[in-house]
Each structure stands twice: as structure tokens, then as C-alpha cells.
Amino acid sequence: MSGQRIIEVSNLHFTYPDGHEAVKGISFTIYQGESVGIVGANGSGKSTLLSLITGVIFPDKGEVKVGDVAVTKKTLATVRQKLGMVFQDSDDQLFMTTVYDDVAFGPRNYKLDENEVKARVEEALDMVGIPHLIDRAPYKLSGGEKRAAAIASVLSMKPDVLIMDEPTSGLDPKSRRRFINVLKGFSHTKIITSHDLDMVMETCNRVIILKEGKAAADGTTLEILTNGELLDDCGLEVPLSMQKCPVCGTCKQGL
Amino acid sequence: MHMADALISPAVGGAMTAAAAGVAAYSVKKIKNDLDDKAVPMMGVMGAFVFASQMINFSIPATGSSGHLGGGMLLAILLGPHAGFLTMASVLLIQALFFGDGGLLAYGCNVINLGFFTCFTAYPLIYRRITRKGLSSGRIFWASMISAVAGLQMGSFSVVLETLLSGRTELPFKSFVLLMQPIHLAIGVVEGLITAAVAAFVWKARPEILERVETGKTMGDVSIKKVLSVLLAAAVIIGGFVSWFASSNPDGLEWSIGRIAGTAELEASGGVHNFMANVQSKTAILPDYGFNTTDESETSEYAGTSVSGIAGGAMTLGLAALIGLAISAVKKKKTVRSRQH
Amino acid sequence: MSKIVESMYSIRMLDDLARKDTAIHKIHPAAKLLTTIAYLITVVSFGRYEISGLLPFVLYPMVIILLAELPAAQIFKRLLIIEPLIIGIGILNPLFDPRGWISFASIMIKSGLTVTACLILVSTTGLDKIAQALRTLRVPGVFVLQLILTFRYISLLTEELARMLRAYVMRAPLRKGVRLKDCGSFVGQLLLRTSDRAQRVYDSMKLRGFDGEYHSNGESRIAWRDVLFLISWSLFFIIARIHDIPAFLGLLLERVIG
Numbered sequence: 001m002s003g004q005r006i007i008e009v010s011n012l013h014f015t016y017p018d019g020h021e022a023v024k025g026i027s028f029t030i031y032q033g034e035s036v037g038i039v040g041a042n043g044s045g046k047s048t049l050l051s052l053i054t055g056v057i058f059p060d061k062g063e064v065k066v067g068d069v070a071v072t073k074k075t076l077a078t079v080r081q082k083l084g085m086v087f088q089d090s091d092d093q094l095f096m097t098t099v100y101d102d103v104a105f106g107p108r109n110y111k112l113d114e115n116e117v118k119a120r121v122e123e124a125l126d127m128v129g130i131p132h133l134i135d136r137a138p139y140k141l142s143g144g145e146k147r148a149a150a151i152a153s154v155l156s157m158k159p160d161v162l163i164m165d166e167p168t169s170g171l172d173p174k175s176r177r178r179f180i181n182v183l184k185g186f187s188h189t190k191i192i193t194s195h196d197l198d199m200v201m202e203t204c205n206r207v208i209i210l211k212e213g214k215a216a217a218d219g220t221t222l223e224i225l226t227n228g229e230l231l232d233d234c235g236l237e238v239p240l241s242m243q244k245c246p247v248c249g250t251c252k253q254g255l
Numbered sequence: 256m257h258m259a260d261a262l263i264s265p266a267v268g269g270a271m272t273a274a275a276a277g278v279a280a281y282s283v284k285k286i287k288n289d290l291d292d293k294a295v296p297m298m299g300v301m302g303a304f305v306f307a308s309q310m311i312n313f314s315i316p317a318t319g320s321s322g323h324l325g326g327g328m329l330l331a332i333l334l335g336p337h338a339g340f341l342t343m344a345s346v347l348l349i350q351a352l353f354f355g356d357g358g359l360l361a362y363g364c365n366v367i368n369l370g371f372f373t374c375f376t377a378y379p380l381i382y383r384r385i386t387r388k389g390l391s392s393g394r395i396f397w398a399s400m401i402s403a404v405a406g407l408q409m410g411s412f413s414v415v416l417e418t419l420l421s422g423r424t425e426l427p428f429k430s431f432v433l434l435m436q437p438i439h440l441a442i443g444v445v446e447g448l449i450t451a452a453v454a455a456f457v458w459k460a461r462p463e464i465l466e467r468v469e470t471g472k473t474m475g476d477v478s479i480k481k482v483l484s485v486l487l488a489a490a491v492i493i494g495g496f497v498s499w500f501a502s503s504n505p506d507g508l509e510w511s512i513g514r515i516a517g518t519a520e521l522e523a524s525g526g527v528h529n530f531m532a533n534v535q536s537k538t539a540i541l542p543d544y545g546f547n548t549t550d551e552s553e554t555s556e557y558a559g560t561s562v563s564g565i566a567g568g569a570m571t572l573g574l575a576a577l578i579g580l581a582i583s584a585v586k587k588k589k590t591v592r593s594r595q596h
Numbered sequence: 597m598s599k600i601v602e603s604m605y606s607i608r609m610l611d612d613l614a615r616k617d618t619a620i621h622k623i624h625p626a627a628k629l630l631t632t633i634a635y636l637i638t639v640v641s642f643g644r645y646e647i648s649g650l651l652p653f654v655l656y657p658m659v660i661i662l663l664a665e666l667p668a669a670q671i672f673k674r675l676l677i678i679e680p681l682i683i684g685i686g687i688l689n690p691l692f693d694p695r696g697w698i699s700f701a702s703i704m705i706k707s708g709l710t711v712t713a714c715l716i717l718v719s720t721t722g723l724d725k726i727a728q729a730l731r732t733l734r735v736p737g738v739f740v741l742q743l744i745l746t747f748r749y750i751s752l753l754t755e756e757l758a759r760m761l762r763a764y765v766m767r768a769p770l771r772k773g774v775r776l777k778d779c780g781s782f783v784g785q786l787l788l789r790t791s792d793r794a795q796r797v798y799d800s801m802k803l804r805g806f807d808g809e810y811h812s813n814g815e816s817r818i819a820w821r822d823v824l825f826l827i828s829w830s831l832f833f834i835i836a837r838i839h840d841i842p843a844f845l846g847l848l849l850e851r852v853i854g
Contacts, residue, residue: 017463025780036711054801054803056802056803076802077805077807080802080803080804080805081805083803084803085800085803087796087800089796091798092793092796092800093797094802095748095797095801097611097612097615105801105804105806106804106805109804109805109806109807147306153804154804157804157805259678259682259707259710259711260636260640260706260707260710261640261682261703261704261706261707261710262682262703262707262710263640264640264641265637265641266641268637279736279739280736283736283738283739284804287738291739292798293795293796293801294714294803295741295745295798296745296749296791296794296797296798297791297794297795298742298746299742299745299746299748299749299788299794299798300746300749300752300753300787300791302742302749303746303749303750303752303753303790303794304790305754306746306750306785307604307750307753307754307757310603321604341738341739341742342742342746344739344742345739345742345743345746346746348748349607349723349743349746349747351714352714352717352718352723352726353606353607353610353673353715353718354603354674354677354678355675355678355710355711355712355714355715356678356710358636358640358710358714359632359633359710359713360633360636360637360640360710362632379750380679386845390602396732423644423699423702423703424686424689424699424703449783452779452783452784453783453784453787456781456783456784456787456789457784457788460784460788461788481803494687499704506674530838568647568842570842570845570846570849571648571651571652571841571842572651572654575651575652575654575655575658576647576653576846578658578659579658579659579662582659582663583662584661586662586663
């Protein structure tokens with residue numbers, strides 16, 4: 001661990017206008033280079049937490065710091081340059097007429113020269129493995145291709161931190177495998193929320209469990225995801241790849 | 256109710272566009288600093304909504320318009336008058352560009368007819384009056400109904416005025432009004448019901464949207480004095496434009512004024528008409544051919560109903576066709592050549 | 597309801613046409629916009645009874661349609677949809693005026709020309725570039741942003757509408773369309789769901805550095821070709837407006853023959 005604090009979340013509280021208390025005091029620090037999986041049952045506050053980190057909403061109490069800069073209305077522009085957020089629904093992210101334009105959207109907003117934009121688009125599409133889709137219309141893509149395009153649209157901005165909300169939901173097995181391999185190749189600091197605990201196991205070295213708006217546990221992947229009781233208590237299960245074999249019933253070795 | 260370019264004169268179009276631009280600039284100034292990340296997408300969504308709802312048409316026989324929902328009141332209620340006006344303006348522009356529904360020159364007219372009277376007249380003078388003492392489902396219902404009907408009546412009357420002042424159609428004032436107003440009364444009732452229903456729903460589901468507008472956060476407060484002074488200024492501007500052009504369109508304006516007031520004709524004086532006459536005579540090659548004038552005495556010539564006129568018309572179209580064929584031939588050659596490479 | 601969905605898809609068709617790569621498409625959007633406005637003003641300025649003077653003006657749409665390889669049939673189809681409205685009001689002219697047929701014909705020709713001009717503008721430019729042109733012409737960013745977002749959200753709305761309709765129809769197979777009683781909450785739900793979705797789209801734009809200004813291809817410099825386009829067409833419009841070309845040709849013919 002290079003030791004540099006990238007994201008610092010201290011004592012966050014947030015309640016929605018309709019009275020629902022989504023986040024009730026969460027604190028943690030993420031260091032550069034870490035891959036952090038944030039897991040929890042539905043309604044535990046994962047998406048709200050991501051919105052707070054990216055400055056889409058602001059906490060009632062507590063603060064978020066990105067690389068030593070507190071996230072406030074005034075600092076949003078600088079802070080967002082460091083964060084790349086991939087939404088759960090790729091359709092929310094892809095709205096231009098071609099994949100090229102969607103991936104170029106970010107760099108163009110940075111007012112980069114068009115040659116530089118082109119280079120970044122091609123690089124980003126290469127990284128996610130869909131360079132051949134560069135001129136396709138997004139609404140004609142399959143789920144996995146859309147997901148890849150959405151990620152590329154964030155990579156082209158060269159963020160320090162990649163934040164992804166349920167990235168494997170809705171993907172077919174091969175697309176999912178492709179995604180996991182791509183993710184393993186990224187050197188960015190990563191924050192991933194997911195229900196796909198097996199994917200989290202393969203790609204993250206640290207896991208934070210959210211339960212009812214609070215951080216119920218925070219440790220290494222191996223520690224957390226092998227702790228059956230803890231997971232059960234938080235409305236989750238041990239990853240499928242660690243459960244008993246469905247055919248012969250034997251436990252996997254080493255557990 | 257969308258006015259088409261073919262039915263207006265440049266004078267009316269220009270005047271109304273200037274008026275619309277003025278109101279728009281004012282609205283932009285008012286909301287510029289209030290726009291936040293919640294208001295902006297909301298405006299876009301409401302725009303899309305109004306666009307969709309305007310697709311629902313009821314055709315009105317003989318007036319050549321179709322009646323359809325305006326949506327201006329709903330926009331004012333949910334977004335506030337300034338944002339609502341701008342949203343209506345953007346919806347109308349998309350309709351003009353993509354469907355030719357409402358021309359670009361008539362754009363100003365349409366924006367005023369559908370946007371100004373709802374957002375800046377009916378809304379402050381009626382809706383706000385009724386809901387001043389606070390929101391309740393009853394008040395929202397009646398406020399929406401009455402202001403929607405009133406807004407539509409003003410808008411359709413404005414259409415009548417604009418059409419007549421342009422002088423491109425023959426409908427006498429009285430018949431026009433008698434056709435337009437009652438029909439738009441009926442449409443107004445329908446629109447009022449829908450506006451009330453949607454407003455009530457939003458109030459129940461997301462009351463903060465309506466309350467934001469009420470507390471003036473999105474500038475729901477417009478004073479009567481301001482409204483009246485704007486209307487007065489608009490009348491002056493329109494009057495000025497129209498009288499400047501009047502000399503070049505003696506048939507249009509004086510005809511309609513003559514019809515309405517039964518008075519004698521105005522005198523055609525200087526202005527654009529004489530300017531054009533001068534340019535024409537200076538550049539004429541054959542001085543005795545038809546001058547593109549709007550003077551009624553030369554009807555047969557420029558209507559092309561004289562023999563040379565018809566022949567000339569045929570030749571023009573023929574020439575155009577030849578040019579067209581030439582272009583497509585050149586294009587075909589180009590594509591053949593590029594395919595050969 | 598399906599009519600709404602249909603019209604929204606037809607918008608997409610026009611916008612797709614705008615992505616073609618012909619000489620006309622490459623001309624700067626501001627030049628095309630100004631030329632269109634000049635065209636409209638000149639056409640509309642013809643008096644009530646003018647017909648022959650209008651004829652040369654078919655040249656502009658024809659040339660653009662050919663050079664930009666636009667599907668003429670599609671464009672005329674749209675024209676036909678609008679015409680009934682104009683016919684409705686114009687047809688009264690003959691009733692009130694002995695020369696009414698002439699003014700009616702004049703209106704019909706004008707409406708054909710003006711509507712076609714708008715359609716060819718949008719199919720060679722597309723809304724994004726038109727928005728760019730508006731910014732170049734100093735139209736306030738607030739309004740242009742509104743324009744762009746409304747346009748984008750129309751397709752969001754269509755998708756959501758289609759989705760909700762499908763779900764509704766599946767559970768009411770004997771009914772044709774949405775029941776009046778359900779309309780209120782149907783529409784309300786549609787509004788809320790679309791606005792939630794719109795909020796997310798907008799957030800994703802903001803998170804990628806969107807600051808309200810659309811920075812398109814960066815090729816927003818005006819070239820000589822664009823100026824030439826605007827000036828030559830405007831000159832043609834002015835000449836055709838002042839001099840009655842068909843009458844001129846007719847007279848020429850007379851002189852030659854007689």
C-alpha cells in the first residue's frame with residue numbers, strides 16, 4: 001500500500017426528504033491502489049454512499065475528502081476530475097449518438113484538443129476490449145457491450161479512482177468473465193458496490209459491509225467473505241464459489 | 256394552434272420574435288443564478304413531457320388549426336413562470352425544426368401565444384391569486400382549471416390577431432373569433448383537468464416540487480404592474496414594426512383594419528416599398544416586366560396568369576428541373592468513380 | 597399513444613440523417629441556420645397574391661436535398677402531414693374573395709417551401725449542431741442547454757412510456773388502451789419515473805465534467821466555404837425577391853418568338 005489517502009469519509013449522515021435515514025454515521029479511509037468492495041443487503045445505503053462520495057448529494061453531518069480536498073459545492077469540479085463513476089444502468093450513461101461521442105464526452109468537457117480526445121477514446125476502448133464498436137450507436141449494443149462502453153466513457157477522463165455501482169448486474173457469464181479480467185488489469189484505485197460476491201472476491205483486496213446505513217465490518221476480502229456468521233447477520237451469504245458443491249455436497253478444500 | 260410561416264407576414268413575425276426574445280432574455284436573467292442540479296433536469300423532463308402531450312391533437316374544422324394541449328400552465332406550476340416559459344420555447348423550437356409544426360418565423364408568435372399568456376399572465380394573475388393562501392388539493396384544482404382556460408383563450412385570440420394583421424388569409428374577424436374561442440374553451444377545460452390532475456399528483460407524491468415554486472425560490476412572484484407594463488411595451492413595439500412595414504403591404508394591414516373598423520384605406524407611404532422599387536428599377540434589365548409588388552392592381556402579372564407569366568413560370572420550373580437533373584447526374588458520376596477506385 | 601411513440605422515433609430518423617457526410621453537412625451550422633432564416637423571410641414577404649415570384653425559390657430546397665442526399669420522399673411525407681392544417685384555413689380564401697384561389701395557391705406554395713426549409717435544415721445539421729450555432733449567435737446558454745436536454749429526454753420519455761404501456765397492456769388484455777380512470781396515475785408515474793431517470797443521466801453528465809456548455813467536435817471555426825454559402829444563397833434570394841424571374845423569362849420568350 002502506497003499509503004496515500006485517496007478518499008476519507010468521516011461520520012457521514014444522510015436522510016432523504018421523505019424521512020428515510022439512509023446513512024447513519026459511516027467512516028473509513030481508502031488508500032491509493034486499493035480495490036474496495038462495498039457490499040450489503042438492498043437498502044443498506046450503498047448507492048447513497050456513492051452519491052455522497054461523488055458529491056451528487058451532500059451529507060447532513062460529516063464530510064467526504066477526496067485527496068485532501070473536502071467535497072463541497074465549490075470544489076465539485078476539481079473533485080470530480082479525480083473520480084470516475086460508472087452507473088448501475090449503462091443507459092443512464094450513454095446518451096450520445098455514437099460510442100465515440102460518448103467516450104469523448106468527458107475529455108471534450110475538459111476542452112482537450114481533438115487529437116488528444118481521439119487518442120484517449122481509442123485507448124479507453126482498447127482497455128475494455130471493444131475498439132470495434134467505436135462508431136456504433138449505443139442503443140444498438142448488448143448489455144455487456146454497453147457496460148464496457150460506459151466504463152470506457154469514464155476511463156477516457158483518466159480518473160484517479162474508479163467507482164462502479166453493481167457493474168456485473170445483468171451480464172451474461174462470458175461478458176461477466178471478460179469484465180472481471182479487464183478489471184484485474186486496472187491499476188486505478190477502485191470502489192465497487194455489488195451483490196456479486198464472487199466477483200468481489202476475485203477483484204477486491206478489501207471489503208466493507210454496510211448494514212442499515214452503518215459500516216458493519218471493514219477488513220480484507222478473505223477475512224470478511226469467509227465469515228459465514230457475519231455475512232448472514234448482514235443479510236448476505238458466503239460467496240457461491242465457497243459454498244458446498246451442489247452435486248456431491250463436499251465442502252471446498254481449505255475451509 | 257401552432258402558426259405556420261405561410262400565414263404570417265415578416266412584420267408580424269419579426270415583431271413577435273422580438274417580443275419573445277425580450278421575455279426570454281428576462282427569464283434567463285431571472286433564473287440564471289437559481290439553476291441547480293435538480294432544476295435543470297426537471298426542466299428538460301417537463302419539456303419532453305409537454306412535447307409528448309402536444310402530440311395529442313383534436314382537429315378543428317375550417318380554421319385549419321388543430322387544437323392540442325398547450326402545457327404552458329403545467330410548466331408554470333411545476334417550474335415557475337420563468338423556467339416554464341423557457342421550457343415552452345425549447346419545446347416549440349424542436350417542433351418547428353423536426354416537424355415543421357410552427358415555422359421558424361412564426362416561432363415568436365407561437366412562443367408568445369403558448370408561453371407568455373400562460374406563464375406570465377394567467378399564472379401570476381389567476382393561479383397565484385388563488386393559491387396565495389396556501390396549497391390544497393381544492394385550490395390547486397380550481398386554480399389550474401381557471402388559469403388554463405384563461406391562458407388558452409388569450410392565446411387563441413392572439414392567434415386571430417396575428418393572422419389578421421398578417422393579411423394572408425381572408426377570414427373576417429368576427430367569424431374567426433367565433434370559431435376559435437369556443438373551441439379553445441373546450442380544449443381549455445380539458446387542459447385544465449389534465450393540468451389539475453398532474454399538479455395534484457405531483458403535489459401528493461413530491462410536494463417539495465410545488466412548494467419550491469410557491470416560496471418564490473424559482474421566482475414564482477410576478478407583480479401585476481410588471482405584467483401590464485410588459486404588455487404595454489409589447490403593444491408599442493408591435494405597433495411600431497407593423498406601421499413601418501405597413502407601407503409595403505398595403506393590402507394586408509389596411510385590408511384587415513378596414514374590415515375590422517370599416518374605415519377608409521391607409522395611404523401607402525415610403526418605407527420598404529419605395530426602397531424596393533428603387534432597387535428594382537436600378538437593376539432591371541427589361542424594365543417593363545413584372546415587379547414583385549404587392550400592389551393589387553397588378554394582380555394578373557405577378558400572379559402569373561398572363562400568358563407570358565405562365566410561360567415564364569413553366570420555364571422557371573423547367574430550368575430548376577434541369578439544374579436538378581444536372582446535379583444528380585454529377586453526383587452519380589462521382590459515386591461511380593469513387594466505387595471504381 | 598402509439599402515435600406519440602411513432603413521432604418520437606421519427607425525430608430520431610431526422611437526427612440520424614444529420615450524421616451523413618456530404619458537402620452540405622460539412623457547412624457550418626450557423627451558416628445554414630442564417631441561410632434558412634433569410635430564405636424564410638424572403639418567401640414569407642411575398643404578398644398575398646404572388647405566385648410566379650415564388651417559383652424560383654424551389655431551387656434552394658431542391659439543390660440542398662440533392663446535394664445532401666436527403667430522402668425526398670420522407671421529407672414530402674412530412675409535408676403532407678402538415679398540409680391539412682394549412683389547407684383548412686386557406687380553403688376559406690376562395691369563399692370570401694374573388695381572387696381567393698390565387699391567394700390560396702400562394703399560401704400552399706409558401707407553406708411547402710417554408711416547412712421544407714426547416715426540415716432540410718434539421719436533417720443536414722442535427723439539433724446538437726444547431727445548438728452550437730445558436731451559441732455562436734450569442735443565444736443564452738441557459739436556453740440552449742434547455743433545448744438540448746429536452747431533446748435528449750424525449751427519447752428517455754419514449755422508452756419509459758413504451759415500457760409502462762407494455763406492462764399495463766399485459767395485465768389488461770381485454771382492454772384497448774389505458775382506462776380513463778387510470779390515466780391520472782399512469783401519467784403521474786410516467787412523469788416521476790422519467791424525471792428520476794433524467795436526474796441520473798444529468799448526474800452522469802455532471803460527473804464527467806459537463807458544465808452546461810456543449811463542446812462538440814471542436815470544428816467550430818467558420819471557413820470561407822460557409823461564408824460563400826450564406827452570401828451566394830442570400831444574394832439569390834434577394835434577386836429573386838425583387839425581380840420576378842418567371843415574368844422575365846416569359847417576356848424573353850415573347851421577344852424571341854414574336
